[in-house]
Amino acid sequence: MANTSTIARGGDQSPAPGRRRRSSARPNRASGLPPWAVPYVLLVPGLLVIAGLLLYPLFQLIVMAFQKVGIPQIKGTRPAEWVGWDNFTRIFDNDIFWSSLRNTVLFAVIAVSLSLVVGTAVGVLLHKLGKKMSLLVVVGCMFAWAVPPVAQGVIWRWLFDADAGIINWALNMLPDGLSTALFGRADWTGEPWLNDAFSLYVVLIFCVVWAGFPFIAVSVLAGLKGIPTELYEAARVDGSGAWLTFRKITLPLLKPVFAVLTVLSIIWDFKVFSQLYVLMNGPTNREGFNLSMYAVAEAFKAPPKMGSGAAISVVLTVILLIVTVFYVRQIVKQEEM
Structure with missing residues (x-):
């Protein structure tokens, strides 16, 4: 009777063994946002930084490419004049633009290819070395990669200097x-x-x-560390040589790594400026211009034509976007196949 009356009054209603009481309290949503919106809100600060540091300057560059901007506009005595496609027409009619484009493309093709080949060879070598020797070589290589671009130009300008360069001295030492x-x-x-x-x-x-090449070598080394050693052992048992093993096992498994490295190398080498500026000692030799040097010469050499310089920069940006998108699409198609 006592137990029955107690249950009827709701006094002692402990849950049955093995069962947990469900909490009636709802989760505390202090932000008041639905769960699906939280990731997008967290992205807002990063997007604002990108917009302020990248998208807005890019927009201003595109606008300037369609304007006439010279000394009066820089001083603020006269507003910028809209000239439409005149800046692009002017640079396309200039032979220096086409020689600069040729220098840019040929240099990028050779530099990207050599960087990938040398970096891959060094990465494979580092993978074969012991831990201590590999660490020593990695540290030595990263010293070269850590040198600022201007300092790189200074070093190589000194090596090939006409009067005090070590290259001329070494060649004169030959019989x-x-x-x-x-x-x-x-x-x-x-x-x-x-x-x-x-x-x-x-x-x-x-x-x-x-x-x-040091950045490529370290990246390739990181990719090689992720390949199971059992694959190489099986290839060795089957009598596969070093080159066949690299072509059939290493290269296919490192395709994502090579895709990223190729795109990054194309972007970096297409817009090389600091090293060329130091080696050339400024925009002095028009035959040696690339698109970046040509844009700076047009924008800042007297008389300054910033509209033409902006137009050259826009053309370079479009070329980089086309090359990058085309290459990434090819990689994606190969992955899907």
Whole structure:
């Protein structure tokens, strides 16, 4: 009777063994936002920073490409004049633009290819070395990658200097017969490597590859660490050689890594400026211009034509977007297949 009356009054209503009482309290949503909106709200600060540092300057660059901006506009004595497509027409009619485009494309193709080949070879070597030796080589390589672009240009300008460069000194140390047989000359005193456009870009390629391959090597090394060793052991048992193993196992599994490295290298090498500026000692040799140097020369050399410089920059940006989108689409198609 006591137990029955107690239950009827709701006094002792403890849950049955093995069952948990459901809490009637709802989760506290202090923000008042639905759950699906929280990730988007968290992205807002980052998007605002990107918009302020990247999208707004890009918008201003595009606007300036359709305007005439010179000394009066810089001083603020006269507003910018809208000229439509005149800036683009002017640069397309200039032979310097097409020579700069040719230099940019050829340099990027050679520099990207060499950086990937050298970086991949060094990455495979690092994977074969022991831990201590691999760490030592990685640290030594990263010193080159950590050097700022301007300092890279200074180093290689000193190496190939006509009067005090170590390259001319080393070539003069070769026996006259050997130097004549290899290069067709024995005296290298005062050789102006950086005055000719061809030799200038040879030096620039050395400079960019020297500074760029460590990042590729470390990235390839990280990718190799993620490949199961059982695959290599099975290939070794089947009698597969080193090159066949690399082509059939390593290369397919590292395709995502190579895709990212290729896109990054294309972007970096297409818009190389600091190293070329230092090696050239400013925009002095028009035959050695790339698109970045040509844009700076148009925008800031007297008389300044910032509209034309902006137009060249827009063309370079469009080329980079087209190349990057095309390459990424090819990679995605290969992954889907």
